[in-house]
Amino acid sequence: MSLITIPEWILHNSEGVVLKLQIQPKTSYTKIVGTIGDRLKIRIAAPPVDGAANKELICFLKKKLKIKNIQLLRGEKTKFKDVICRNITTEEVLIMLKSD
Numbered sequence: 001m002s003l004i005t006i007p008e009w010i011l012h013n014s015e016g017v018v019l020k021l022q023i024q025p026k027t028s029y030t031k032i033v034g035t036i037g038d039r040l041k042i043r044i045a046a047p048p049v050d051g052a053a054n055k056e057l058i059c060f061l062k063k064k065l066k067i068k069n070i071q072l073l074r075g076e077k078t079k080f081k082d083v084i085c086r087n088i089t090t091e092e093v094l095i096m097l098k099s100d
Helices: 052-065 090-098
Strands: 010-013 016-024 031-036 039-043 070-074 080-085
Touching: 010 090, 016 052, 016 090, 052 070, 052 080, 052 090
Parallel strands: 016 039
Antiparallel strands: 010 016, 016 080, 031 039, 070 080
């Protein structure tokens, strides 16, 4: 039994950990800025052109979570995105996202 409270924006399924995100592209920096509703809000420095913001998001998450297997599930052309992280636990995701 886990002692960590799992927020609404993180789900676990048979394939891995799913993060429900709201993205704000074309900002001055890429950073997690908090939650908004049932989603984790991340500012992305890249513009939403030719998939640049999606690529920046995936690279940011790979670096932050220290894993390589992250994939966009939904939201290729919207600010509401779901990504799946494989080979990591829910608890590890929460710890890694809180660290700087």
